[in-house]
Amino acid sequence: MKKILFAASESVPFIKTGGLADVVGSLPKYFDKKKYDVRVMLPKYLCMKEKWKDLLTYKLHFYMDLNWRRQYVGVLELKHEGITFYFIDNEYYFSGDKPYGNISSDIEKFAFFSKAVLSALPLLDFHPDIIHCHDWQTGLVPIYLDNFRYGNEYYQGIKTVMTIHNLKFQGVWDKKTVRDITGLPEYYFVPDKLEAYRDANYLKGGIVYADRVTTVSNSYAEEIKMPFYGEKLDGLMNARANCLSGIVNGIDYEEFNPATDSNIVRNYSVENFRKEKIKNKIALQKELGLEEDYHKLMIGVVSRLTDQKGFDLVDYVMDELCQDAIQLVVLGTGEERYENMFRHFAWKYPEKVSAQIYYSEPMSHKIYAACDAFLMPSLFEPCGLSQLMSLRYGTVPIVRETGGLKDTVEPYNEFEKTGTGFSFANYNAHEMLGAVRYAEQVYYDKKRDWNKIVERGMKKDFSWKNSAKLYEELYDNM
Incomplete structure (x- = not known):
């Protein structure tokens, strides 16, 4: 022994x-x-x-x-x-x-x-x-x-x-x-x-x-x-x-399990996410006072709001991003300039952006369950756990190819119909925006492909x- x-x-x-x-x-x-x-x-x-x-x-x-x-x-x-x-x-x-x-x-x-x-x-x-x-x-x-x-x-x-x-x-x-x-x-x-x-x-x-x-x-x-x-x-x-x-x-697959999670409005699994996941989205839109429209692509961010996590990139293109048909839900605390940046955009686009500048475990579960996509544009990321939680909850990660993000998120390939998320390589704000807009395009124009990406992600095993x-x-x- x-x-x-x-x-x-x-x-x-x-x-x-x-x-x-x-x-x-x-x-x-x-x-x-x-x-x-x-x-x-x-x-x-x-x-x-x-x-x-x-x-x-x-x-x-x-x-x-x-x-x-x-x-x-x-x-x-x-x-x-x-x-x-x-x-x-x-x-x-x-x-x-x-x-x-x-x-x-x-x-x-x-x-x-x-x-x-x-x-x-x-x-x-x-x-x-x-x-x-x-x-x-x-x-x-x-x-x-x-x-x-x-x-x-x-x-x-x-x-x-x-x-x-x-x-x-x-x-x-x-x-x-x-x-x-x-x-x-x-x-x-x-x-x-x-x-x-x-x-x-x-x-x-x-x-x-x-x-x-x-x-x-x-x-x-x-x-x-x-x-x-x-x-x-x-x-x-x-x-x-x-x-x-x-x-x-x-990650702990018992704690992070959309089929049994008591923090979320509606439980779902890889078999029925197409019907059930959306109910979490509608509930969260209601709770956070966003426009209640289940067709809208909802992007989540649960993170420390620091430079390491790539928020200078988000800051740079935030106004452009808000012109798109998306909603953005942010949860976390960190550097004052990023906290205030998200507060500002939540004030400017109240229908589209929600800034929850605090941290709460139950709220993080709601975001993983409700969002369609999850944004993680890190400068460096030794492993990262949020992308693993997103995959588990059928929320498609959009990440920068670095560290653990590169190892755990396989970029979508529209020709081979493979992949579990979207990624970009260079630490560049418009390259990130390009990856987000590519995700939007697949979400709105190729819904079947999108659902397949979700399904592949949910079937991955990143348990301990x-x-x-x-x-x-x-x-x-x-």
Whole structure:
């Protein structure tokens, strides 16, 4: 039986700020329980919902040196959906109203967490074969592991995997402070280890010391070897290319299921979407005060409103887009200029544009179920989950060919009658508009073809089952 420990800074259903939490919370359930014992270790944040905190049981505590500081480490446990979750407790580090604060305190917080993960293991009666680290917050785990191996037999033979969910976030701070916080020897603070451009870089250290490095789609694994996507680590990514692979994320097919989703007005499936899906659209038009016309092509956007997601392109052609026979429904928060841009167009074209500048899970499900198409023109996208949800709900994605979007959305080919969505290659506003207008043309003039695109998309399987198999292969090869 292979023992795997996931170490991460967030996980559904306990704490979530982004897609990382979905991966850490959903993936462990899908491993073959006969062959893999997968457990998860997280910080116990004060801002977790009370209902989860009340379910935790005390396991043990000890004191740990973090260089010259002596810190309390508590370990609590919870079995949830058949998976054992451990929570590392320390009120000094994990108080506050959100999981991440300013980077200077996060640097110390996650140094503490990384060291505590390893220090707790010998006391837990769980000896993992592999520790699977996620993002920069656990980047120090492989380094501490290397350091602990000297003179301590327990840690010998433990392998590590480092998964990069978004290379943009690396956990960078000055070397002197990081040395003082971590207590790691000078030996690690050199350019071929923890140091990058005279600073200490947690993610870089993790990538250097992990046995295997993965990222969340094949295309992104290739892209980060290039300067444009490499966030100054492209050289390192090329150096580690023989250990680097991409495995696409999945989504929870029970939670995202149009046939059983309780958030939507009318359930439907691949068999009856032609009749039933439309009822969700009419209901949403009514709810949001848009023109109630089920013939109109309705395009959805559920996203953080940031540059990374391509909203400068949308901004550039928004007036042109609003001349077309479409409706646009936007849900999300982010940069003020994009929030205000969508508010402005919702005011200017109240029949056509709805700007919901907040976030709500039930509303996102309504949008996936009601819209005909879904727009995701990202500048870069390590994996992306929204396009997978759209496909699941029979909402045709219109995406830029980058990262996970390129790997999961097959562009429509009108001659071969293949494809599950529409895509464009260059980061260019009018090329995006061209893709949207091509989608409009197919929607209005070739309805049968459109329905076939929807059907092919709904039949695709992007559940965690597939990803889990690929991770199992990776673990076995190690």
